[in-house]
Amino acid sequence: MSSPNQCRICQKLFADYEAATIEWFRVQGQLRVAEYSREREASDRIVAELSEIAARRHALREAMTKHEHEAHPRAACAGSSEAAFE
Secondary structure, X not given: OOOOOOOHHHHHHHHXXXXXXXXXXXXXXXXXXXXXXXXXXXXXXXXXXXXXXXXXXXXXXXXXXXXXXXXOHHHHHOOOOHHHHX
């Protein structure tokens, strides 16, 4: 059995989570600009986008945890990744 570090599914899930996190920070910056500029419509649109990104990140964290417990039970018992994404 491969370790979580070498598992392609783990790598893909982590890369997707990392990309969503970077996107969240980018959009958060856009929200600050919109709020500073007092652009109400833009702020509302950006808040909705942030909510979607947050839901995607949450789903990815759950998928990583589920995959780890199913494919790498020894690593999961060590408590490796779940705390790292909180």
